[in-house]
Amino acid sequence: MKSKPRPLGVDFYLNNKELDNAAQRKKGLIEKKIGLKIKRIRKNWGLSQIDLAERIGLSFQQIQKYEKGSTRISVMRLQQISEALGINITTFFEEKKSALKVSDHALKYNAGEESIETFQPLDREEITLLKLFRKTRNKNVREGIIKQLRGIVELENQVRK
Numbered sequence: 001m002k003s004k005p006r007p008l009g010v011d012f013y014l015n016n017k018e019l020d021n022a023a024q025r026k027k028g029l030i031e032k033k034i035g036l037k038i039k040r041i042r043k044n045w046g047l048s049q050i051d052l053a054e055r056i057g058l059s060f061q062q063i064q065k066y067e068k069g070s071t072r073i074s075v076m077r078l079q080q081i082s083e084a085l086g087i088n089i090t091t092f093f094e095e096k097k098s099a100l101k102v103s104d105h106a107l108k109y110n111a112g113e114e115s116i117e118t119f120q121p122l123d124r125e126e127i128t129l130l131k132l133f134r135k136t137r138n139k140n141v142r143e144g145i146i147k148q149l150r151g152i153v154e155l156e157n158q159v160r161k
Contacts, residue, residue: 032069034078034092039067041085046123055084086127 042052042063049060049067056077065071066081073081082089136142 028069031072034073035067035069037092038063038081038085041087041091042067045085047085052081052084056080086130 038052042049049063053060053063062071066073066077078092079089082091133142133145136145
């Protein structure tokens with residue numbers, strides 16, 4: 001005896017509704033993950049929510065909502081946040097834990113001389129300096145900048161002694 005096909009009833013709509021709820025929960029999970037990454041990176045940089053909010057022209061309450069995952073972040077806003085934090089926007093979508101290691105230690109740049117010491121999270125001036133340095137394409141100019149900075153540091157150290 002063949003069973004008769006059932007009409008689309010309450011069960012069908014409940015199952016679809018459950019799928020919709022699962023999709024909504026998954027979306028919320030993504031927002032929470034991105035929010036947590038924002039929070040971790042912000043704290044790594046030593047920034048408060050107010051500092052980050054000022055950099056992108058928002059209230060700190062809005063930053064709180066983003067970090068908790070209670071408010072969706074548009075791509076444009078995420079781009080602004082990534083620029084304010086001095087990171088690539090793709091960092092928010094990477095699954096590797098290494099993506100969260102923002103400025104734990106300085107990357108050692110070695111232009112044939114001793115390496116740079118480790119440092120604390122960058123402040124605004126340091127971020128500006130780094131962004132401008134990265135825009136400099138000429139290798140000789142980059143090496144010249146490094147030599148000048150080393151000379152300045154040496155002079156300052158001599159003055160302190």
